[in-house]
Amino acid sequence: MEKILSQEKINLDKANADRYVQLENVDMTFSTKKGDFNALKNINLSIKEGEFISIIGHSGCGKSTVLNLIAGLTQPTEGLLFCAGREIAGPGPERAVVFQNHSLLPWLTCYENVYLAVERVFGASAEKPESKAKLKARADAALELVGLTHANDKRPNEISGGMKQRVGIARALAMEPKVLLLDEPFGALDALTRANLQDELMKIMAKSGCTAVMVTHDVDEAILLSDRVVMMTNGPSAGIGEILEVKLARPRARLDLAEDKDYNHLRSEVLRFLYERHAKKAA
Amino acid sequence: MSATSISKESLKAIMQSKETVVSKGAAMADTEKVEIATVANPAAAKKMTKKTSALLSNKPSKRKAQIYSVLNVVLPPVFGILLLLAVWTLISHQTPSLPGPLKTWHSAVELFSDPFYNHGPNDQGVGWNILASLQRVALGFGLAALVGIPLGFIIGRFEFMSRMTSPIISLLRPVSPLAWLPIGLLVFKAANPAAIWVIFISAIWPMIINTSVGVSKVPQDYMNVAKVLNLSEWKIVTKILFPFVLPYMMTGVRLSIGVAWLVIVAAEMLTGGVGIGFWVWDEWNNLNVEHIIIAIFVVGIVGLLLEYALTQIAKKFSYE
Ligand SMILES: Nc1ncnc2c1ncn2[C@@H]1O[C@H](COP(=O)(O)OP(=O)(O)OP(=O)(O)O)[C@@H](O)[C@H]1O
Numbered sequence: 001m002e003k004i005l006s007q008e009k010i011n012l013d014k015a016n017a018d019r020y021v022q023l024e025n026v027d028m029t030f031s032t033k034k035g036d037f038n039a040l041k042n043i044n045l046s047i048k049e050g051e052f053i054s055i056i057g058h059s060g061c062g063k064s065t066v067l068n069l070i071a072g073l074t075q076p077t078e079g080l081l082f083c084a085g086r087e088i089a090g091p092g093p094e095r096a097v098v099f100q101n102h103s104l105l106p107w108l109t110c111y112e113n114v115y116l117a118v119e120r121v122f123g124a125s126a127e128k129p130e131s132k133a134k135l136k137a138r139a140d141a142a143l144e145l146v147g148l149t150h151a152n153d154k155r156p157n158e159i160s161g162g163m164k165q166r167v168g169i170a171r172a173l174a175m176e177p178k179v180l181l182l183d184e185p186f187g188a189l190d191a192l193t194r195a196n197l198q199d200e201l202m203k204i205m206a207k208s209g210c211t212a213v214m215v216t217h218d219v220d221e222a223i224l225l226s227d228r229v230v231m232m233t234n235g236p237s238a239g240i241g242e243i244l245e246v247k248l249a250r251p252r253a254r255l256d257l258a259e260d261k262d263y264n265h266l267r268s269e270v271l272r273f274l275y276e277r278h279a280k281k282a283a
Numbered sequence: 284m285s286a287t288s289i290s291k292e293s294l295k296a297i298m299q300s301k302e303t304v305v306s307k308g309a310a311m312a313d314t315e316k317v318e319i320a321t322v323a324n325p326a327a328a329k330k331m332t333k334k335t336s337a338l339l340s341n342k343p344s345k346r347k348a349q350i351y352s353v354l355n356v357v358l359p360p361v362f363g364i365l366l367l368l369a370v371w372t373l374i375s376h377q378t379p380s381l382p383g384p385l386k387t388w389h390s391a392v393e394l395f396s397d398p399f400y401n402h403g404p405n406d407q408g409v410g411w412n413i414l415a416s417l418q419r420v421a422l423g424f425g426l427a428a429l430v431g432i433p434l435g436f437i438i439g440r441f442e443f444m445s446r447m448t449s450p451i452i453s454l455l456r457p458v459s460p461l462a463w464l465p466i467g468l469l470v471f472k473a474a475n476p477a478a479i480w481v482i483f484i485s486a487i488w489p490m491i492i493n494t495s496v497g498v499s500k501v502p503q504d505y506m507n508v509a510k511v512l513n514l515s516e517w518k519i520v521t522k523i524l525f526p527f528v529l530p531y532m533m534t535g536v537r538l539s540i541g542v543a544w545l546v547i548v549a550a551e552m553l554t555g556g557v558g559i560g561f562w563v564w565d566e567w568n569n570l571n572v573e574h575i576i577i578a579i580f581v582v583g584i585v586g587l588l589l590e591y592a593l594t595q596i597a598k599k600f601s602y603e
């Protein structure tokens with residue numbers, strides 16, 4: 001009897017692991033001044049635990065909307081979203097967000113920005129709040145992870161764009177989220193900084209093993225980082241057009257991949273989707 | 284080295300004679316002493332001329348531009364004031380009952396030689412009158428800030444509150460401040476609280492409105508951060524709303540102080556007692572026009588100082 005139960009539990013866990021984040025028939029309609037605007041239609045997506053997913057699509061198709069739905073910042077007009085078997089009812093610390101424009105609070109130092117997150121998640125938990133020293137250690141560790149210990153006491157407007165984005169990542173990681181949501185995290189950065197941060201993010205993700213969903217415009221970035229690339233059709237009523245599996249061995253090295261046959265094949269697949277089958281008509 | 288000490292010695296003598304005139308306390312005289320000493324120090328002066336001449340020879344155009352920009356800053360206001368004085372003199376020549384600048388100046392010197400005399404409640408020095416007005420403004424304004432700023436936060440934060448209060452605010456805000464005076468007299472049955480009430484009611488609107496506008500302008504990004512971090516309402520207010528709204532709030536405070544100072548003169552004219560407004564009225568009854576003109580300048584200068592002080596405080600609080 002017990003055996004059967006435990007077996008069932010394992011099955012359930014496995015099922016949950018396969019559908020760690022789940023979107024079921026999600027529709028999103030915004031009511032605007034000019035009437036209703038159907039942004040997303042019938043989105044179905046299952047994300048495995050520990051998987052790295054990229055969402056790619058033309059500007060305005062609804063990528064950020066998908067991410068905000070998973071974050072719980074917006075509620076779907078239709079359909080259901082789950083995370084770890086539970087319905088997503090609102091934002092929560094188990095789903096941390098790295099925002100498109102870093103969204104650091106300009107009046108706090110880098111350290112204070114990270115500490116604010118740590119304090120809330122670990123310092124105010126009902127069961128056993130952690131001591132101040134422990135919280136401080138967490139914030140310090142997060143900043144060290146992104147290599148910014150020296151910028152602890154600087155305000156966001158005193159550091160470069162790349163550093164800001166790294167603090168944003170540190171803030172999200174410091175919460176020890178189960179799912180990391182990234183909205184074009186490197187979109188505003190130059191190519192060199194971008195490449196460096198991509199490599200750093202790959203290392204960090206390998207270490208922490210958390211699930212990630214990243215919105216991006218960049219085909220190379222999507223393939224380099226992801227296990228699967230979700231390609232979205234154009235809006236209004238955008239949906240998932242295709243999902244591409246990226247079966248490249250990890251750790252991946254940017255230089256090796258440049259000459260890799262599989263990589264280039266995947267790359268042309270995504271490009272074909274974006275610029276042939278779902279080309280954005282010039283406005 | 285010896286040159287310095289000698290010049291200091293000689294300066295001491297000068298300062299001592301000056302001290303008897305100024306009699307403002309040793310601290311102030313001391314700072315003056317040091318300043319003058321460094322200038323009088325020939326070695327230092329030589330160095331300075333060397334520096335300036337070096338600057339002149341190296342970058343003459345830059346030096347010129349500097350002088351030019353300084354003149355650009357200094358000259359226009361000076362011209363403005365001279366123009367005002369000229370117009371004033373001209374008008375006073377036309378109307379013999381209006382005293383000119385010189386006459387007013389003499390009267391002012393006399394008046395401010397003893398600003399704090401006290402000959403009973405109806406005859407006090409101009410200093411007491413200014414202080415009495417400032418005290419009323421401080422009280423009325425302080426109460427207005429105490430009520431208006433939190434109210435602004437609540438209105439900005441909650442859509443419901445905003446919709447609830449907006450008709451009331453739109454209705455009451457345009458009402459002339461003095462229209463509130465009878466209500467104050469009726470409720471408080473005394474002149475002084477009524478004057479403070481008028482200050483309160485006229486100073487509260489800019490603070491409510493600016494604070495609430497600031498709160499409603501908090502970027503959605505920051506609120507999303509608050510949501511994702513699941514911050515408590517207290518943390519949202521202290522870590523996000525308050526720092527963001529502070530510049531808006533300070534604008535409101537500045538406008539409020541301006542209005543309060545504007546209104547106090549009129550209110551005091553009606554309520555009487557000690558105060559700069561009452562003083563103006565009193566001098567009008569005495570037909571002492573010089574004093575009325577002085578009062579106008581005093582009101583202007585005090586208002587300017589209040590504004591300046593608040594701007595400095597606002598600068599200190601800005602996070603940029
Ligand atoms: N709050 C909202 N109210 C009304 N319409 C909205 C709202 N948010 C998004 N939309 C609309 O939904 C569509 C998708 O927006 P979304 O921000 O998700 O696009 P995106 O794919 O992230 O674009 P980008 O790549 O430029 O960031 C757009 O047409 C946008 O105008």
Ligand SMILES: [Mg+2]
Binds near residue numbers: 063
């Ligand atoms: Mg977007």
